[in-house]
Amino acid sequence: MMTVEEALRNMLKEISLIRDIETVSLMGAMGRIAAEDCVVRSPVPAFPRSAMDGYAVRSADTAGASFDVPARLKVTGRLMAGDYTEIPAEAGAAARVMTGAFVPRGFDAVVKQEDTDLGEKEVSVFREIRPYENYCLPGENMKEGFVPVKAGDVIGPLAMGLLAASGQDKVKVIRRPRVSVISTGNELQSPGETPLLGKIYDSVGYMLAGAAAGCLTEVKGPYMCKDEPKEARRLIGEALDRGADMVITTGAISVGEKDFIPELLSDMGARTIFRKAEIQPGTPTMASALDNRVILSLSGNPYAALANFEIYFREAVAAMTGCQSLAPQRREAVLADRYDKVNRLRRLIRAREEDGKVYLPEHVHSSSVTGNLLGCNCMIDLEAGRSVRPGDRVRIIRLSAAFDPVYFR
Numbered sequence: 001m002m003t004v005e006e007a008l009r010n011m012l013k014e015i016s017l018i019r020d021i022e023t024v025s026l027m028g029a030m031g032r033i034a035a036e037d038c039v040v041r042s043p044v045p046a047f048p049r050s051a052m053d054g055y056a057v058r059s060a061d062t063a064g065a066s067f068d069v070p071a072r073l074k075v076t077g078r079l080m081a082g083d084y085t086e087i088p089a090e091a092g093a094a095a096r097v098m099t100g101a102f103v104p105r106g107f108d109a110v111v112k113q114e115d116t117d118l119g120e121k122e123v124s125v126f127r128e129i130r131p132y133e134n135y136c137l138p139g140e141n142m143k144e145g146f147v148p149v150k151a152g153d154v155i156g157p158l159a160m161g162l163l164a165a166s167g168q169d170k171v172k173v174i175r176r177p178r179v180s181v182i183s184t185g186n187e188l189q190s191p192g193e194t195p196l197l198g199k200i201y202d203s204v205g206y207m208l209a210g211a212a213a214g215c216l217t218e219v220k221g222p223y224m225c226k227d228e229p230k231e232a233r234r235l236i237g238e239a240l241d242r243g244a245d246m247v248i249t250t251g252a253i254s255v256g257e258k259d260f261i262p263e264l265l266s267d268m269g270a271r272t273i274f275r276k277a278e279i280q281p282g283t284p285t286m287a288s289a290l291d292n293r294v295i296l297s298l299s300g301n302p303y304a305a306l307a308n309f310e311i312y313f314r315e316a317v318a319a320m321t322g323c324q325s326l327a328p329q330r331r332e333a334v335l336a337d338r339y340d341k342v343n344r345l346r347r348l349i350r351a352r353e354e355d356g357k358v359y360l361p362e363h364v365h366s367s368s369v370t371g372n373l374l375g376c377n378c379m380i381d382l383e384a385g386r387s388v389r390p391g392d393r394v395r396i397i398r399l400s401a402a403f404d405p406v407y408f409r
Helices: 004-012 157-165 203-214 229-241 261-267 302-321 371-375
Strands: 021-025 054-057 071-079 093-097 109-112 122-125 170-174 178-184 218-225 246-250 271-275 286-290 293-298 329-335 347-354 357-359 378-382 393-398
Touching: 004 271, 004 286, 004 302, 054 071, 054 122, 093 122, 178 203, 178 229, 203 218, 203 246, 203 302, 218 229, 229 246, 229 261, 246 302, 261 271, 261 286, 261 293, 293 302, 302 347, 329 378, 347 371, 347 393
Parallel strands: 071 093, 178 218, 178 246, 246 293, 329 357
Antiparallel strands: 021 170, 054 093, 054 109, 071 122, 271 286, 286 293, 329 393, 347 357, 347 378, 378 393
16 A cells, blocks of 8 residues: 555645636636736725825924913814815915825925824924824835735635726636535445435435535536446546546445446556555545546544544645645644553544644544534544554644634634
8 A cells, every 4th residue: 555645645646737717807816826926016005095084284383382381383274085286385374184194295294183282273282293194105005015915825815805906807717616515335325315214315415516616616527326337437428528627426436336436447457646545434435437527435434534524625725726735734732631542553643733833633533524623623633553542743644624613613
């Protein structure tokens, strides 16, 4: 068996960067991946603005001002936000301004109205004002040439605001990767159907379809497939014909009587990239190349499917899009709970990381159980044969946002 790293390297050799570019509206850019650097073409703001309701002044005219000895200034104009009028900044003059209003040339500060008597024709200023106090310089938010969004960045709410502030209403983005999810198994039925004895609902397909969508892809499915090679061949072929960049199958990859996926893919002309890796759960996971696309075949057990999805699919979609923030995030943490088992193979253990410590959920760790994942946001990547105790440092892989409970709050 290959190591996970060897299997992953072999799979990524088959992944091509998506070069199809779309131009979308700014509202349509949310959650998309930028295809190019977005450069600010002019300073933001483009003109000096008041940061307060008050009076634009020449700071020198307020020298020594106090409540007992105020500076008396003549009010020569009034500007609201959105107005643009040049008012002469003569010695001893002030202009009434509101927050966000243009500050005329020659005035170098704004005194907030709380520090005045709110005079309309003449205003008393009760404190000395420093140059550029309460004054927004041109380019204070973003200078010309600033890049708020770089190629490969995921565009979120802040990026949308920065692009809007710079006047950009269109964004070039990478086409979303297209993914099809196919669940195999005679035992599967669709959610909403009357439950039948011996049947289970297709939870794995929906979990992975949702996870793939959370990785900013366009998802088709999940499609349910009985343990019939002919039906699976049709569904895989249709997915590729629709332009899927990647196909995910679940189930039928181990050594049981109905585990037909490896033989089917071989019959379809697929080339095996890897089959089995030194990891639990999901050791039988395999990847194949067909028509220049990757077919990732995962276990039918929910947690085994999830764990290997997180390792292989997220790296694949990061390679397709050039967005490395989609790739698994790895770090170290301190084990806070006991884990007494010594595993023959490297093992991915569901857990929760908080403030640098990692905790294990209660109850079973079976690959068929997902209910206790609700409190989890990572997996411990534990080396084969290693015995660990509370206080030991362990490697962890953060689960994607789609599996982090915070994602749903």
